[in-house]
Amino acid sequence: MTLTSFIAWIAAAITFGTIIMYGSVGEILTEKAGNLNLGVPGIMYLGAIASLAGAFFYENGNPDAVPWISALIAIVCALIASFLGGLLYSFLTVTLRANQNVTGLTLTIFGSGVANFFGGSLVKLSGGVGQISVSAASSAVRSTIPFLSTALGRVSEILFSYGFMAYLAIIIAVCAHYFLNRTHVGLNLRAVGENPATADAAGINVTKYKYTATCIGAMIEGLGGMYYVMDYVKGTWDTGGGLEALGWLAVALVIFTSWKPRNAIWGAYLFGFCYWVYLYIPSSIFAKLASMLGATNTTYMQNLYQMIPYLVTIIVLILVSKRKRRENQNPASLGVSYFREER
Amino acid sequence: MKNENYEIPRKTVKEPLFHLVRRDELPVWRVWCIRIAAVLLGMLVSALFINGITKLNPVAVYQSMFAGAFGTPGRIWQTLKEMALLLCIAVGLAPAFKLRFWNVGAEGQILIGGLVTAAMMISFGGKIPNAILLVLMFILAALCGAVWGLIPAYFKSKYKTNETLFTLMMNYVALQLVEFFVDIWDKKQSHSVGVINAQTRDGWMPYLGGQQFLLMVIIVALLTVGMYFYLKNSKQGYEITVVGESENTARYAGISVSRVILRTIAISAAICGIAGYLEVTAVSHTISSLTAGGRGFTAIIVAWLGKFNPIAMTLITALLSFMSRGANQIASDFNFNKHASNILIGIILFFILGSEFFINYRIVFRHHAKKEEEN
Numbered sequence: 001m002t003l004t005s006f007i008a009w010i011a012a013a014i015t016f017g018t019i020i021m022y023g024s025v026g027e028i029l030t031e032k033a034g035n036l037n038l039g040v041p042g043i044m045y046l047g048a049i050a051s052l053a054g055a056f057f058y059e060n061g062n063p064d065a066v067p068w069i070s071a072l073i074a075i076v077c078a079l080i081a082s083f084l085g086g087l088l089y090s091f092l093t094v095t096l097r098a099n100q101n102v103t104g105l106t107l108t109i110f111g112s113g114v115a116n117f118f119g120g121s122l123v124k125l126s127g128g129v130g131q132i133s134v135s136a137a138s139s140a141v142r143s144t145i146p147f148l149s150t151a152l153g154r155v156s157e158i159l160f161s162y163g164f165m166a167y168l169a170i171i172i173a174v175c176a177h178y179f180l181n182r183t184h185v186g187l188n189l190r191a192v193g194e195n196p197a198t199a200d201a202a203g204i205n206v207t208k209y210k211y212t213a214t215c216i217g218a219m220i221e222g223l224g225g226m227y228y229v230m231d232y233v234k235g236t237w238d239t240g241g242g243l244e245a246l247g248w249l250a251v252a253l254v255i256f257t258s259w260k261p262r263n264a265i266w267g268a269y270l271f272g273f274c275y276w277v278y279l280y281i282p283s284s285i286f287a288k289l290a291s292m293l294g295a296t297n298t299t300y301m302q303n304l305y306q307m308i309p310y311l312v313t314i315i316v317l318i319l320v321s322k323r324k325r326r327e328n329q330n331p332a333s334l335g336v337s338y339f340r341e342e343r
Numbered sequence: 344m345k346n347e348n349y350e351i352p353r354k355t356v357k358e359p360l361f362h363l364v365r366r367d368e369l370p371v372w373r374v375w376c377i378r379i380a381a382v383l384l385g386m387l388v389s390a391l392f393i394n395g396i397t398k399l400n401p402v403a404v405y406q407s408m409f410a411g412a413f414g415t416p417g418r419i420w421q422t423l424k425e426m427a428l429l430l431c432i433a434v435g436l437a438p439a440f441k442l443r444f445w446n447v448g449a450e451g452q453i454l455i456g457g458l459v460t461a462a463m464m465i466s467f468g469g470k471i472p473n474a475i476l477l478v479l480m481f482i483l484a485a486l487c488g489a490v491w492g493l494i495p496a497y498f499k500s501k502y503k504t505n506e507t508l509f510t511l512m513m514n515y516v517a518l519q520l521v522e523f524f525v526d527i528w529d530k531k532q533s534h535s536v537g538v539i540n541a542q543t544r545d546g547w548m549p550y551l552g553g554q555q556f557l558l559m560v561i562i563v564a565l566l567t568v569g570m571y572f573y574l575k576n577s578k579q580g581y582e583i584t585v586v587g588e589s590e591n592t593a594r595y596a597g598i599s600v601s602r603v604i605l606r607t608i609a610i611s612a613a614i615c616g617i618a619g620y621l622e623v624t625a626v627s628h629t630i631s632s633l634t635a636g637g638r639g640f641t642a643i644i645v646a647w648l649g650k651f652n653p654i655a656m657t658l659i660t661a662l663l664s665f666m667s668r669g670a671n672q673i674a675s676d677f678n679f680n681k682h683a684s685n686i687l688i689g690i691i692l693f694f695i696l697g698s699e700f701f702i703n704y705r706i707v708f709r710h711h712a713k714k715e716e717e718n
Contacts, residue, residue, distance in 0.1 A: 038447075038507075092693065096700035101445060101507070102647045103696055105640050110689025116682035124678075125396065239680070245515065252508050303523035310515040313508070321504040330505075342365060 007157050009280035013272030014166060016246075019044075019232060021169045021268035022224025023250025025176050025261050026217040030086075031254060032180060033213035034193040035093060036335040038104025040221055041247025042111025043085040047222025048229045048243060049115035050081030053122060055137035055235075060126060067140035074137045074226055082222020085111060086215040094210045097337040112244055119237035131236060138235025141165055141227070165227045169268075172220060176261035189213055193331035196338040206338055224250070249275075252313045258320065258328035274312050278305035361708045374702050381698030382662065385691040389666070392686065397677050404673065411672020412665045424556040424626060425664040427563040428618060430657060432642035434563070434570045435614030437651040438607045439492075440643070441574065442587045444499065448492065448510025449639030451517035452612045454632075455491045456484035456619025458521050460546075461539060461630035464623070465528060468545030476546050481620055488616015489609040491517065496608035500601035514639070518632050525631060538628045548625035559625040566614060571653045583607055615639070641688065648695055659695075663688055 023040050030037045037043075054077030059065040089107055092098040118125075123132050142163045152160070179186040191199040192209045200206050228243055229235065249271060256271075257263035279302075320328055369377075390401035399407065412422045432449050439446040463480045471479075495509035528536050540546055551557040574580040586593040586603045593600050622634055641663065649656035670684035 088693070092696055096697050097704070098696040098699060099647060102644050105447075105643055106689055106692040106696060109637070109640060109644075109685050110693070113682050113685025113687075113689055117680060117686055120680040120682065239682075248511055248515075252512060255505060255508055300523060300526045303519050303526060306522075307516050307519045310512040310519075314512050314516075317509055317512075318498055318502065318504055321498070321502040324502075339363070339365070341363065 003154075005280055007154065009273070009276055010158055011161060012276045012279070013269050014162060015232060015272070016275050017268035017270075017272035018162075018166045018169045019224045019228045019246050020250040020253055020271055021173060021264050022227060023221050023247055024253035024257065024264045024268065025169070025173045026220030026222075026224070027251060027254045028217075028257070028259055028261050028264065029176060029180075029189075029220070030214045030217035031259060031334055032190055032193045032331055033210045034196060034331055034333040034336065034338070035090070035210055035214050036100045036104065037086075037089055037107075037214065037217070038101055038251065039085065039089055039107025039111065040104075040251050041244045042104075042108035043082050043089075043218045043221045044225035044228065044247045044250070045108075045111035045115035045243055046085045047078035047082040047225030049118050049225075049237075050222070051075065051078035051137075051226035052132065052134060052229050052235075052237060053077065053118060055134040055230075056122060056132060057126075059134050059136050065136040067136040067143075070134065070137035071140035071230070074134070074141075074230060075223070078222045078226035079219045082218045082225070083215050085222070086218025087211075089218070090211045090214045093337060094207055094214075097339060100335050100337065108244070108247070112241070115243075116239050116241075120239055122237075134230075134235040138230045141230035142234070163231055165223070165231060168223070169227075170265055172223075173261045173265050180261065190331070193333060196333055197340075200338075200340060206340075210338075221247075221250070249309065249313075252317075255320070255330070256313060256316055259330060271309050271312075274309040275306075277308050278302045281305070359709070361706050363704045364707050366703055366705050369702055377698050377701050378695065381694040382691065385694035388694070389687045389690050392690065393670075393673060393683075396679075397673065399673075405669075407673055407676060408665070408669025411670075412668040414672075418668070420554060420556050422664050422668045423560055425668060426657075426660045427556065427560045428622060428626070429638050429642055429645060429664060430660045431563045431566060431618040431621060432615055432638055433645040433649065433656050433660060434567050434653065435611050435618065436642055436646040437570060437611075437649075437656070438574060438580075438583055439611035440646050441651050442583050442604065442607050444496070444604060444608060444611075445507040446492065446510050446608065446611055447507050447640070447643065448495065448513045448612075449615045449618075449642055450635040450637070451510070451514035451639075452488040452491045452615035453619035453622065453635040453639055454514075454517040454521050456488040456616030457623040457630050457634045458517075458524060458619070459483045459487045459616075460620045460623040461528075461536065462524070464539045464546035464628075468540045469543055473545060473547075473549075477548065477624065480546065480624060481617065484616045484620035485613040486616070488619065489613040491616070492608045492612020493605060496605050496612075500604040521630060521632055521634070535631060536629050539630075540628070546624060547628060548621075556625065559621050562617075562621065566617070567653045567657070570614075574651060579603075579606065637685075644692055648692075648699075662691065666691060 023044055026043075027037060027040050051074035055070045055074040058070050058073050085107060089103055092103045093100045119132065144162065145160050145164075180190060188199065188204050189209055191202070192204060192206050192213075196206045199209075224246075225243065228246065229237070233242075253264060253267050253271060257267045386405070387401070390404045393399060393404045394401055397404075411418065413419050432453065435452075436446055436449055460480045460483075463476065463483060467476055467479075491513060492510075495504070495506050495513060498504035498509065499506045525534065525536055548558055551561075574583065582593070582598050582603050585596065585598060586600055590600050593603070618638075619634065623630055627634065645656055645659045645663065649659050666687045667684035670687045671681050673679075674681050674683045
């Protein structure tokens with residue numbers, strides 16, 4: 001394996017990891033408040049399609065579209081849409097006390113429906129033809145840091161060849177870590193997730209915390225969807241359902257990190273590595289493995305290598321549950337609606 | 344010194360405008376009134392959504408959706424087929440969820456069932472009598488589905504491994520397995536298997552009275568009735584209820600919790616595998632990564648909302664199948680893609696989910712509360 005392809009692998013892993021890092025950090029905040037939101041893929045979808053639509057309506061028929069304004073519009077739209085998704089989820093589960101798992105799954109169905117519907121027909125609805133594309137916003141999101149991205153040779157390629165959203169994800173993860181462990185409000189939030197009745201008795205407004213954490217978490221997830229559209233698929237729409245798989249991986253990453261945003265940073269990149277193994281492992285190794293299994297065509301085998309991130313998740317899941325370390329467990333009241341008059 | 348005349352200072356406590364009280368059992372007719380109202384509201388919002396895109400008025404929307412779902416005998420059968428597939432999975436999931444085992448892996452279990460069925464059709468089609476082949480495929484699909492569910496169930500019962508995530512990941516492993524075999528069986532490098540045994544129809548479920556889906560509908564109906572009695576009248580069904588309500592109680596009563604988990608998930612996953620078998624042998628006669636088509640997730644919601652009651656589950660699947668078939672009709676009328684149906688299903692389900700609140704709780708306002716106290 002050459003150094004160049006190894007660096008390309010790292011870059012691909014980081015781009016991939018950034019998407020699920022947004023998703024999992026958002027979901028960690030949500031789950032720390034005791035809300036198990038299985039609507040992560042749906043919320044990422046909502047963020048993705050809103051950012052695409054926002055940028056599209058700005059850029060469509062506007063030859064002088066300023067890239068960074070378009071990107072800004074995309075971000076704001078993603079934040080609003082995912083906020084609304086989180087609000088809907090909170091309203092149903094916190095205020096109306098609907099079952100969290102079912103509400104989350106419904107949100108995923110709804111979000112993927114909305115996104116794939118409009119992703120496929122936005123151009124048609126606005127009277128145009130062809131595939132949707134927002135080149136200006138995408139170029140702004142993908143533009144790298146001037147000077148640094150080339151000056152240091154290989155180091156630049158590995159560390160500084162990404163758009164600003166990749167660094168924002170790390171900053172958000174670090175902030176979330178600081179917030180949950182070092183601030184008063186963060187500790188209150190964890191109290192709500194562990195034991196809402198006790199938190200309530202201590203004068204913490206459980207409803208307010210659950211709403212806020214879920215909505216802010218959803219907004220972070222929405223940014224992941226926006227990054228997916230603008231960077232990963234380069235400002236177009238992919239109706240193949242790729243984002244849904246990523247959203248589920250983000251949920252998996254939450255458990256993988258044992259609810260610690262700090263771990264989400266390296267965990268996400270590790271998932272990225274696993275995800276792209278099949279493209280970057282030299283074909284000679286593929287061929288050897290394939291002939292051992294009796295397959296003649298190596299491309300068949302790629303399908304099997306694509307199982308790796310999921311198998312790794314399963315193995316980690318088993319190991320973590322086998323060790324049963326107390327600090328690695330989920331928030332105690334995760335998935336349970338809180339009703340004050342019922343203790 | 345104690346001050347005898349000390350009076351506790353009375354702070355005026357601000358009483359909230361309203362508070363919530365858990366309801367006692369509502370009469371059945373009121374429960375259904377609330378649910379029907381929720382569905383109607385959901386349908387209204389769906390109609391408004393379609394109206395916003397197509398400019399059809401809401402009445403025309405439902406006329407055209409109705410035509411799409413029930414307009415011709417062929418369409419009615421299509422809707423029935425959709426219903427049967429979804430109901431089959433929901434029936435399979437019901438015991439798992441009654442046990443509070445979050446089996447999100449129905450998609451994977453369906454795919455594995457379908458994959459085995461397709462493999463048998465390809466390898467043994469024409470070599471053994473069709474009836475035997477159909478029975479063999481049925482058994483193998485159920486077995487393989489069960490194995491796919493037993494893997495997470497084993498770790499759940501042994502180490503309490505999070506089953507939601509485990510089953511979810513098993514979906515993707517199954518998906519890649521399907522893609523792998525699709526590539527192996529695909530002779531034209533088109534990344535699809537095509538219709539299996541298109542000429543000979545080996546391994547296809549026979550058409551009863553000329554109807555492609557009749558036998559499948561009967562099988563699902565039998566499974567549904569069987570599951571109803573299994574959950575309600577059998578000892579094993581009772582054990583599921585006890586373990587689902589409280590594992591400690593079950594242990595105290597001498598029920599082996601891990602055995603109940605393994606047995607129940609095996610049954611649950613086997614039925615999901617059978618759903619994959621039906622999809623391949625009776626409906627599409629092919630296998631692809633789209634075979635499960637998201638039904639495994641929708642069925643969870645059906646099982647949960649239907650409270651594992653087969654009549655309620657049948658009604659909900661009927662509603663959802665109508666909405667999705669109808670939405671597909673509108674989508675094809677206006678040349679949109681089929682994802683619109685997921686939007687409508689989402690809207691309807693949100694309303695049904697929200698309506699449960701009004702069944703379980705009632706809101707007591709401040710002045711009402713005072714009156715109640717005086718009485």
